[in-house]
Amino acid sequence: MNKETIDKINILISSPKKIAIITHVNPDGDALGSSLALMGVLAKDGHSVSVITPNEYPQFLAWMPGSKEIIIYKHDQVNADEVIMKADIVFCLDFNDISRMDMIVEIYKKSNAVKILIDHHLKPSASFK
Numbered sequence: 001m002n003k004e005t006i007d008k009i010n011i012l013i014s015s016p017k018k019i020a021i022i023t024h025v026n027p028d029g030d031a032l033g034s035s036l037a038l039m040g041v042l043a044k045d046g047h048s049v050s051v052i053t054p055n056e057y058p059q060f061l062a063w064m065p066g067s068k069e070i071i072i073y074k075h076d077q078v079n080a081d082e083v084i085m086k087a088d089i090v091f092c093l094d095f096n097d098i099s100r101m102d103m104i105v106e107i108y109k110k111s112n113a114v115k116i117l118i119d120h121h122l123k124p125s126a127s128f129k
Contacts, residue, residue: 001118012114016046017088020113024095025054025102031094032057034118036066038091050083054102073104080104087113094119 013019019042023031031053039049051066055074061067073080084090084104090113098105108115 009116012089013042013045013047016048018083018086019047019049019089019091020084020087021049021051021091021093022084022101022104022108023051023053023057023093024100027053027055027057027061027094029061032061032064032067032070034093035091036064036070038093038118039066039069052080052083052104054104073102077103081107084108084111084113087111089114089116092117092119 021035021038023035027035035051039051042049050071051069052071052073054072056072057067057070071080071083084107090108090111092101092115095101096117096119098108101108
C-alpha cells in the first residue's frame with residue numbers, strides 16, 4: 001500500500017463509521033488474526049465493527065480475543081447481510097479473489113460501502129477492480 005492510499009484510509013476512518021470486515025471461506029489463522037486485530041484497533045477508535053466469515057473457523061482459533069463476536073454467514077445470513085448493507089466501509093482481508101468470499105459475494109457487490117482490500121498475496125484478481 002502506498003502512502004497516498006494510507007492517507008486516504010486514515011481520512012476515511014478519522015470519524016466513527018460502521019465497518020464490516022470479511023474473511024475468506026474456510027478462514028485460517030491469518031484471516032482471523034488480521035480481521036480480529038483490525039476490529040480491535042477500529043473499535044478502540046469508536047467505530048462499530050463486525051467481522052464476518054463465510055463459514056465456520058477452526059475451533060483451535062477460538063482463543064483469539066473477539067472470536068465469539070464473529071458473524072458466521074452460513075448460520076446468520078440475515079444479520080450478516082444487514083451489517084454489510086449498512087456498512088460505510090467494508091474491509092476484505094487475507095484474500096485476493098472475490099470468489100473466496102463464497103456466498104457473501106452477491107451482497108458484497110450490492111453494498112455501496114467504500115471497499116478496501118488488504119492482502120499479502122500478490123496481484124489482486126480483476127474481480128476486485
